[in-house]
Amino acid sequence: MDVAVKYHDFRLDDPKRSTMRKLKRMGMAEEVPVSALRKTVNLNPESRRYLLRSDRDQCLRTGIMVIETSWKGERNFEKHLTKYSVRLPTILPVNPVNYGRPGLLSSVEALASALFILGNHDQAERVLSKFSWAQTFIDVNREPLNSYSSCETQEEVETAIAEYF
Numbered sequence: 395m396d397v398a399v400k401y402h403d404f405r406l407d408d409p410k411r412s413t414m415r416k417l418k419r420m421g422m423a424e425e426v427p428v429s430a431l432r433k434t435v436n437l438n439p440e441s442r443r444y445l446l447r448s449d450r451d452q453c454l455r456t457g458i459m460v461i462e463t464s465w466k467g468e469r470n471f472e473k474h475l476t477k478y479s480v481r482l483p484t485i486l487p488v489n490p491v492n493y494g495r496p497g498l499l500s501s502v503e504a505l506a507s508a509l510f511i512l513g514n515h516d517q518a519e520r521v522l523s524k525f526s527w528a529q530t531f532i533d534v535n536r537e538p539l540n541s542y543s544s545c546e547t548q549e550e551v552e553t554a555i556a557e558y559f
Contacts, residue, residue: 396517397450398457399423399505400434406463411491413502413525414462420524426459432476434459437504439497440471441479444551447543449480450512458508460501482507483542483551484559488531496559503531510539 401414401423409415417423426434435452436459437445461474484496485507492498499507502525509518510532522528532539541554 395454397453397509397512397514399521400426400430400457400459401462401501402426402428402430402459403462412462413500414460414505416524417502417505417521422521422524428474430459431474431478433478435478435480436461436474436476437482437508438471438475438479439481440475441481443480444483444542444545444548445480445508445511446545446547446551447511447513448546450514452478453508453512458505458512460505462501482511483538483555485535485538488528488534490527500528502528506531507535507539511543513543 399417399422403412403414403425414423418425434456435449438461456478461471482504485499486494486496487499487503489500489503502521506518506522509521519532522531538554538558542551545551545554
């Protein structure tokens with residue numbers, strides 16, 4: 395079963411490079427108001443809690459939300475922390491802007507990583523298939539993503555991160 399994909403766009407990024415807007419045009423994501431953060435599992439790099447595969451049921455109920463914004467602008471994610479905020483473990487981006495710079499993922503890379511960790515590998519690959527530059531994302535990150543996907547605790551995620559990065 396696919397996880398509903400939602401996003402809030404702060405409109406700080408070049409619209410032509412917005413990966414979530416592209417997914418919306420393709421019917422693969424829904425734009426929602428920022429208030430939806432309180433009701434949806436949301437990816438937030440300031441969260442203290444890592445996304446675990448055990449979060450899958452909650453994601454199936456509420457969906458998963460990505461904050462679409464520029465890495466160059468103000469990134470005060472802390473003010474958007476909620477009880478449903480989770481962070482991703484370290485992953486290597488392959489997007490043209492931040493290639494190889496750990497943690498500087500495009501929104502679609504963050505989304506695909508989350509879907510992979512949740513066990514929705516097919517959905518992750520469908521999302522990535524819409525971006526020519528992202529075809530190798532899963533291949534580049536397959537080992538850490540498989541490891542993160544099998545982690546049951548926050549401590550296991552931290553151990554896996556240390557193993558790869």
